[in-house]
Amino acid sequence: LNQRGSNAEANNQNKSMAFCWYYKKLIARCLDADEAPSEALQNHMRACPDCQAFYESEKHLTESLVAGADLERRTPSPFLQARIIAALTKRDDVPEPRVFRFNWVAAAFVGLLVVGGILVTRHLPIPGTPSTLVDNTTGNAAFFSTAGIPSGQKLLEWSQALDQPLETELNSVVNDAKSAIRLLADNFLPEKHLAVSLPER
Amino acid sequence: VAPLVVPGNALVTIVDQPELSSEQLAEQCKAGCRDSFASLVERYEKRIFHFIHQFARNPHDAEDLTQETFLKVYKGIHRYEPGYAFTTWLFTIAKRVAISHFRSSKSFEELPEDAETDLEDPAAVLEKKDEQVSLWQLARNLKPNQYEALWLRYGEGFSIAEVARIMSTNQIHVKVLLHRARGQLAKSLRRLKKTI
Numbered sequence: 001l002n003q004r005g006s007n008a009e010a011n012n013q014n015k016s017m018a019f020c021w022y023y024k025k026l027i028a029r030c031l032d033a034d035e036a037p038s039e040a041l042q043n044h045m046r047a048c049p050d051c052q053a054f055y056e057s058e059k060h061l062t063e064s065l066v067a068g069a070d071l072e073r074r075t076p077s078p079f080l081q082a083r084i085i086a087a088l089t090k091r092d093d094v095p096e097p098r099v100f101r102f103n104w105v106a107a108a109f110v111g112l113l114v115v116g117g118i119l120v121t122r123h124l125p126i127p128g129t130p131s132t133l134v135d136n137t138t139g140n141a142a143f144f145s146t147a148g149i150p151s152g153q154k155l156l157e158w159s160q161a162l163d164q165p166l167e168t169e170l171n172s173v174v175n176d177a178k179s180a181i182r183l184l185a186d187n188f189l190p191e192k193h194l195a196v197s198l199p200e201r
Numbered sequence: 202v203a204p205l206v207v208p209g210n211a212l213v214t215i216v217d218q219p220e221l222s223s224e225q226l227a228e229q230c231k232a233g234c235r236d237s238f239a240s241l242v243e244r245y246e247k248r249i250f251h252f253i254h255q256f257a258r259n260p261h262d263a264e265d266l267t268q269e270t271f272l273k274v275y276k277g278i279h280r281y282e283p284g285y286a287f288t289t290w291l292f293t294i295a296k297r298v299a300i301s302h303f304r305s306s307k308s309f310e311e312l313p314e315d316a317e318t319d320l321e322d323p324a325a326v327l328e329k330k331d332e333q334v335s336l337w338q339l340a341r342n343l344k345p346n347q348y349e350a351l352w353l354r355y356g357e358g359f360s361i362a363e364v365a366r367i368m369s370t371n372q373i374h375v376k377v378l379l380h381r382a383r384g385q386l387a388k389s390l391r392r393l394k395k396t397i
Contacts, residue, residue: 028376028379028380028383032361032376032379033361057387058383058387061336061386061387062383064336065336065337065356068335068336068337069352069355069356071337072335072337072356073247073248073251073356074251074254075250076246076247076250076260076264076267077260080250080264080267081243081246083264083268084242084246085239087268088235088271088275
């Protein structure tokens with residue numbers, strides 16, 4: 001019974017050792033986070049001298065690194081601080097290129113152009129609009145004549161002359177379609193269907 | 202109160218205000234208080250110098266880069282978010298300044314992840330320093346990113362999350378770096394003990 005008991009204990013210990021890589025990761029995680037080892041980890045370390053030694057060695061190493069950091073720290077020249085402040089003062093004395101302000105000026109110029117454009121186009125006549133609008137342009141006749149732009153009345157006349165009645169437009173489209181169909185029928189339809197299908201010319 | 206005379210007859214009074222946190226000083230600096238910035242310089246100048254010195258290995262370059270770091274901090278103080286620790290922000294800027302400087306001058310090369318450094322013989326280190334070997338001197342033989350993680354964690358006392366932020370990486374990578382660094386150090390120490 002004693003031997004069986006010791007065998008079981010040895011098996012448990014072996015199982016525990018098989019997970020050492022996992023417990024070592026937990027140890028590293030604890031040290032990284034400055035945390036105390038968990039209950040499970042402590043239990044394992046009590047049973048596993050290897051992990052216990054690993055923990056002690058890692059802990060000692062990190063403590064030594066923290067303690068030795070001050071000795072390692074290098075000191076700059078005692079004038080460095082003054083140099084930094086002087087550089088700051090010097091930088092303030094020299095004006096920086098005004099790229100930022102130039103951008104604002106450009107943006108303001110573009111804005112003015114847009115507003116000007118809107119104001120001008122508002123007074124231009126739209127073809128087919130009532131004559132009241134056209135009449136409004138007469139006040140700007142001097143401006144249009146100096147700028148070489150035709151007056152509103154003139155533009156209206158031009159647009160009416162160019163604009164054909166809708167019926168004429170439709171008739172011409174229908175006629176074009178008819179002639180296209182006739183052309184296709186003449187060339188591709190058999191004669192027996194031709195008499196039936198052909199529309200009157 | 203320590204009046205500091207700087208070239209150009211400018212006099213800046215550095216009053217270290219221990220009752221104010223660095224974050225509060227940064228807020229005051231944001232509002233235009235030059236003295237608060239001077240206090241921040243006084244507080245962190247040595248730490249930043251040492252941190253940069255790891256990359257520079259040359260005190261003159263390290264001083265220049267420390268100065269550049271603080272000028273960048275002053276210029277970009279309006280971008281500092283009070284929710285974050287000021288030190289983390291400051292060290293992040295210092296790291297960027299150092300890396301951009303050494304990349305442009307092509308004298309700084311980060312080792313690839315799996316590259317092994319040639320560890321200096323611990324016995325030789327021992328001889329060099331008349332038996333005054335510190336662990337940090339052994340740590341200098343580690344890969345640069347391992348040393349950096351080790352220094353930020355144990356030298357500067359930053360948390361893993363803060364180290365990750367400064368090194369522009371994730372927390373798992375920092376933990377891996379620390380684990381490898383500690384393992385490498387333990388190995389060096391064992392070799393050293395055997396030599397002794």
